[in-house]
Amino acid sequence: MPKNFLVGIGGSGAKIAESAIFLCAAGFSPDTGGDQDKLFLFLVDPDRGNGNLVRTTKLISSYLECKKDFQAHGNVRLFHTDLKVPDDEKDRVWTIFDKTDMTLSEWIGFEGLNKKEEKDEQDMMSVLFSKEELNTPLNMGFRGHPSIGSVVMTELPENNYPFKLLWDELPEGKPFDVRLFLVGSVFGGTGAAGFPTLGHRNTLKFNRNKEAAVDEKANISRILLGGSLILPYFKVVKNDDRADMHVTSSDFPIATKAALEFYDTKDSLGFDQVYFVGDSLSQSVGEFSVGSTSQSNKPHYIEIVSSLAAFDFFSQEPVTVEKKEKETMYFIARRDSNRLDWNSLPFSRSEEKITKVRSDFKLRLATMTVFCYALVTYGRSILNAEEDARNKDEFRHSWWKDNFKFKEDDFLNPRTARNKEYLQKVMRFAESYLAWIIDISDYDNVQLMDKTKLAEGGKWRSPVNLTLIGELLKETSKKRGWADNGGFLQCLDDEEINNKIAKDTRTFTAANRLLNLFYEGAEKFARGNYTIN
Amino acid sequence: MNKSPLNYLLCMALGVVLWVVTAIFYGGAFSEALILANTTPEAFLGHLRIVLGVAAFAGVFNCIYWFYYGSLEEVAGKLGEAKRFWRVSFILQIILSVALLFILVLMNLSEGVHTSFWLIIFGLLSLHTWFFFWLCTYFMSPRPVKNIPLFR
Numbered sequence: 250m251p252k253n254f255l256v257g258i259g260g261s262g263a264k265i266a267e268s269a270i271f272l273c274a275a276g277f278s279p280d281t282g283g284d285q286d287k288l289f290l291f292l293v294d295p296d297r298g299n300g301n302l303v304r305t306t307k308l309i310s311s312y313l314e315c316k317k318d319f320q321a322h323g324n325v326r327l328f329h330t331d332l333k334v335p336d337d338e339k340d341r342v343w344t345i346f347d348k349t350d351m352t353l354s355e356w357i358g359f360e361g362l363n364k365k366e367e368k369d370e371q372d373m374m375s376v377l378f379s380k381e382e383l384n385t386p387l388n389m390g391f392r393g394h395p396s397i398g399s400v401v402m403t404e405l406p407e408n409n410y411p412f413k414l415l416w417d418e419l420p421e422g423k424p425f426d427v428r429l430f431l432v433g434s435v436f437g438g439t440g441a442a443g444f445p446t447l448g449h450r451n452t453l454k455f456n457r458n459k460e461a462a463v464d465e466k467a468n469i470s471r472i473l474l475g476g477s478l479i480l481p482y483f484k485v486v487k488n489d490d491r492a493d494m495h496v497t498s499s500d501f502p503i504a505t506k507a508a509l510e511f512y513d514t515k516d517s518l519g520f521d522q523v524y525f526v527g528d529s530l531s532q533s534v535g536e537f538s539v540g541s542t543s544q545s546n547k548p549h550y551i552e553i554v555s556s557l558a559a560f561d562f563f564s565q566e567p568v569t570v571e572k573k574e575k576e577t578m579y580f581i582a583r584r585d586s587n588r589l590d591w592n593s594l595p596f597s598r599s600e601e602k603i604t605k606v607r608s609d610f611k612l613r614l615a616t617m618t619v620f621c622y623a624l625v626t627y628g629r630s631i632l633n634a635e636e637d638a639r640n641k642d643e644f645r646h647s648w649w650k651d652n653f654k655f656k657e658d659d660f661l662n663p664r665t666a667r668n669k670e671y672l673q674k675v676m677r678f679a680e681s682y683l684a685w686i687i688d689i690s691d692y693d694n695v696q697l698m699d700k701t702k703l704a705e706g707g708k709w710r711s712p713v714n715l716t717l718i719g720e721l722l723k724e725t726s727k728k729r730g731w732a733d734n735g736g737f738l739q740c741l742d743d744e745e746i747n748n749k750i751a752k753d754t755r756t757f758t759a760a761n762r763l764l765n766l767f768y769e770g771a772e773k774f775a776r777g778n779y780t781i782n
Numbered sequence: 783m784n785k786s787p788l789n790y791l792l793c794m795a796l797g798v799v800l801w802v803v804t805a806i807f808y809g810g811a812f813s814e815a816l817i818l819a820n821t822t823p824e825a826f827l828g829h830l831r832i833v834l835g836v837a838a839f840a841g842v843f844n845c846i847y848w849f850y851y852g853s854l855e856e857v858a859g860k861l862g863e864a865k866r867f868w869r870v871s872f873i874l875q876i877i878l879s880v881a882l883l884f885i886l887v888l889m890n891l892s893e894g895v896h897t898s899f900w901l902i903i904f905g906l907l908s909l910h911t912w913f914f915f916w917l918c919t920y921f922m923s924p925r926p927v928k929n930i931p932l933f934r
Contacts, residue, residue, distance in 0.1 A: 642861035645929045732859025739858055742925055 251473075252418045253279055253563040254289040254429045256447065259439030260546070261479050263292055263305040265432045268552040269559060270308050271682055274315075275617035276326020277610050279563030288563075289333040289418065291411030293433075293443050295345040295387055295401075301546060306341060309334055311678050318671055320757045322750060322765040326613065327620070333414070340410030345401055350386040353397050359383055395508070398442020405447075407458055416459045424463045425473040425521075425568040429453060430559045434479040435508045436501040445511070445518060448476055454519035469570055474519050475562040478512075480505055480527030482551040521568075524558040524580055526551060530587060532692045548688045550695050554594060557610075561597055590696040591724065604782075612772070612781045618686055618698065618721050620771035621679035623737055626715060628767060632664060632672055646738070648770070651747045652762055659758050668760035675764060684709035696723040719778045729778045740777070741770035789849050789922035797842035800914065804906050805834040812902070818893045829889055830903070833882045837910035840878050844871050845918040852927035861930065868919065868930045875912035882907050 257266035269288070272278065278286040290309070294302045309332065316328040334341045346356075354360065362371035374383070382397055405412060418427055431447055433440025447453055454474045455462040463469040481501035512518060528551050561580050582595035596606040631643055643649070654661040659668055687709050690698040702717040703709075716730040718737050729736045740746075746769045754762045775781065783789060813827040848871060851857065857864050883904050919931040928934065 642865070645861050645865070645934075646858075647925050647928055650929045650934075732856055734855035736855070736858070739855075739926070742858065744925055 251425075251563075251567065252289060252427050253287065254291075254415055254418075254427060255559055256291055256293060256429065256431045257305070258293045258431060258433030258443035258447070259437055259441075260294070260296075260299055260301040261434035261437065261440050261552075262432045262443075263294060263299070263302040264546065264548060265477070265479070265552045265555040265559075266290060266292060267301075267305045267308055267685070268548065269556040270305070270312050270332065271617075271685055272553070272556055272560070272613070273330035273332065274312060274328055274678065274682065275613040276329045277560075277613040278326075278330040279560040286329060287331045287333055289414055290341075291334060291414060292342045293345075293402075293447070294342055294439055295398075296439070297342065297344045297388075302342065306338065308681065309341060310338060311674070311681065315675050315678050318758075318761075319675075319764065320754070320761040322754050322757070322762075322769070325765050325768045327617075327764065327768045335410040335414055337410070343406070343411055346387065349388045351388065352384050352386055353378060353400065354383040356387075356401050394438055395441035395504075398439055399446050402443055402446040403452075405452060407456070415453070419459060419461060419471055424469050424471060424570055427471055428473045428475065428563055430562050431474075431476040432479065432555055432559065434481075436479075436481050436504045440479065441504065441508050444476060444478060445515065448474065448518050448520055450517055450519035452519075467570075470519075473521050473568055475522040475524070475559075476520050477524040477526055477555045477558045478509075479551065479555060480525060481531065482526070482528035483546070483549055484531050484533050522562060524555075524562070526555050526558060530589075530692070530694055532694070547691065548685050550589060550594075550689050550692070550697065553689065557594060557596060561595075565598070587694045588696055589694055591722075608782050611779075612775060614686075614697075615722055615775040615779050615781070616768070616772045617682065618703075619718060619737065619775050620768050621682050622703070622718060622721065623715075623741075623771060624679050624764075624767055625676050625683070628672070628763070629676060632669060647742045647744075648747055648766055651751050652766065653759055659760075660755075661759055663759040663763040665759070668758060671758075671760045672763070680709065690723070699723045718774070722779050724780060726780065727778045729774070735774075735777050737770065737774045740773040741766065743770065743773060746770065746773065784922050784924055784928055786849065786853060786924070789918075789924070790846055793845045793849070793918045793922060794842055796918065797838050797845075797910075797914065800910060801834060801838040804909065805831040805838075808906070809834065812899075816893075816895060816899060818890075818895070820892055821890070826890060826893070829886060833886050834906060834910060837879060837882055837907050838914075841875065841910045841912075841914035841918075844875060844915050845922075847871075848915075848919055848927075849922065849924060852924035852930075858926040861927070864927045865930050868927070872912055872915060872932070875915045876908075879904065879907040879911040882911075 255266060255269060257263050269290075273286075273288060279288065292302060292305065296302065312328065312332055313334070316332065319328050321327065321329070357374060359371065359374055362368070362374070378396070382394055387397065387401070407413075407416065415427070415429070431444055433444045435441050435444065451457070453461065454470045454472050455465050461471050463471060484501075528549075532549070558580060578598040580595050580598045582593055584590075584593035591611050592607070594607075594610075596610060597603050631649070634641060634643060644655075653663060655664075656662055657665060659665050662668065663672060683703065686698050687700045687703050689695065690700040690703075698721055702720045715737075716732075718731055719726055719729040719733075727735070732738045746766065750762060750766050750769065754765060757765070783792065809827055809830050813823040813830065816823060816826060818826060848868065851867060852864065883900065886903060887900060916931060920934065923931060
């Protein structure tokens with residue numbers, strides 16, 4: 250079975266990894282034909298305080314915590330993907346520099362090049378880089394100057410994590426058995442520098458130290474290298490109080506043009522398959538920031554598209570030496586207007602798979618949204634009800650009575666301290682998912698979810714109203730409410746689901762039984778209420 | 783057993799069978815055992831059958847209405863109301879059993895029936911009213927309200 254690696258480079262790369270994790274949590278994952286889908290993941294960013302990066306690294310930890318203790322029943326796809334990352338949180342990001350406030354000048358030892366025979370090199374550096382570029386601290390990234398990044402990223406810590414994660418999976422590999430997908434923006438700093446540097450033939454694909462090549466002359470490696478180049482898709486609001494060296498939205502097209510011309514002329518790139526992802530709507534994702542914690546941009550649907558591109562790459566038929574490069578395939582989508590809906594996203598390079606993947610994608614996102622919405626509201630009220638609440642109405646529902654008891658037993662009562670602790674973790678994850686999906690929908694042209702039905706004021710603080718659970722998607726739905734016929738409560742109480750869960754999950758903790766029940770109820774509700782196919 | 787129309791049919795069948803058993807078989811033997819001052823055992827049996835019939839009808843009707851109410855789509859979200867509805871129905875059934883007993887007592891006040899017999903009659907009326915209602919709703923309530931009846 251091929252091994253799938255996703256590498257997010259820079260701020261946009263981190264955001265794409267974030268969307269990929271949420272999709273995996275929702276059960277939409279690269280279909281590799283195995284029982285358990287695996288996704289190896291790591292990030293590259295010198296700006297360790299970057300808001301986007303911090304958000305994603307926290308999300309990775311949160312996903313792993315939830316996944317670790319989760320027991321899935323039957324076809325429940327919640328946290329389906331086995332996310333493989335280095336054990337130590339620090340190792341999940343290649344931050345390039347060991348010390349803070351490193352400058353390019355320090356990195357190349359510019360001041361030390363003062364001997365007579367080194368003077369030429371120093372002069373050369375002075376020609377290639379301005380004083381500002383040489384002396385600006387790089388702890389906030391490359392500030393839209395990929396030329397700096399391409400210098401410092403050539404020295405790869407091959408034997409250390411996160412790259413060790415890749416090499417550890419390589420020895421047993423057959424040709425193209427490791428599928429490595431790089432994602433980063435072409436118009437910024439870190440992504441634009443990292444994409445061609447890590448995508449260079451000699452860096453990873455045909456790395457000699459790790460014997461990645463099978464037959465370099467025939468262009469056959471153990472690694473199938475793919476990448477998604479993110480073209481400009483957003484703009485940032487100008488902030489007058491800004492640092493000296495930076496880029497603005499108006500620089501994006503020029504940077505993109507230069508980068509694409511560069512890639513076009515470079516034969517040294519090792520990519521087998523490349524995706525170009527962009528958006529002409531150019532929506533604002535927040536205020537401008539050079540880097541660090543303030544660079545925390547709103548999620549954007551293009552990040553979902555990039556994740557879909559990665560999953561398409563991972564889900565392709567096994568590539569063999571004979572089959573390679575025989576057929577050109579396109580992963581594309583079109584829309585008739587500025588309006589982006591469920592049918593406007595690209596889903597697969599294979600025409601036969603598009604409808605199936607699209608239905609699955611919509612079902613998974615609808616189910617996850619309903620699941621999270623119900624869990625953090627109704628689920629939380631059940632969890633936090635007073636201890637003497639056994640006679641309250643909530644506990645008279647069949648789904649509770651059939652599956653749970655008021656005993657101090659982790660297998661019977663989801664309200665024990667241990668179960669509560671775990672459920673709180675899942676609820677925190679669910680809230681971050683809801684905040685993410687609301688932000689994705691926070692653009693006028695994006696017609697995926699209805700943020701006004703999901704949260705008051707369109708920002709995740711509290712849900713609007715449980716009766717709106719049938720109107721969370723922006724499309725025609727049956728608008729079944731919370732307690733209507735076919736409503737969520739009825740789906741949760743469904744006899745077939747409850748009987749199966751009660752029978753099959755005797756070895757599950759009560760917290761897991763509750764999560765499975767909510768997920769299956771959410772899926773039944775989503776199938777009945779929303780137009781999935 | 784709690785699916786429609788099975789619960790409706792079972793409830794009606796049980797009500798009829800119970801009436802036949804209590805009013806026809808047991809009632810016949812019961813009235814023969816009574817020593818009455820003025821009226822005949824047949825006339826008393828006629829009264830008893832009518833009163834048990836009213837009780838059985840009320841019990842079955844209340845159950846059927848509960849089944850209908852329990853399957854209404856909005857009830858799943860209003861279990862508090864459903865609980866109140868069930869309790870009121872249950873109390874009404876108790877009141878009805880007592881009221882029917884009083885009617886029968888008043889109709890046969892001069893017959894000198896021993897108190898123990900009236901207690902048996904109250905038992906029969908209870909069987910048709912509040913106990914029947916509890917039994918049927920305990921086992922046959924629609925899923926959304928199946929945990930509402932007493933002791934569930």
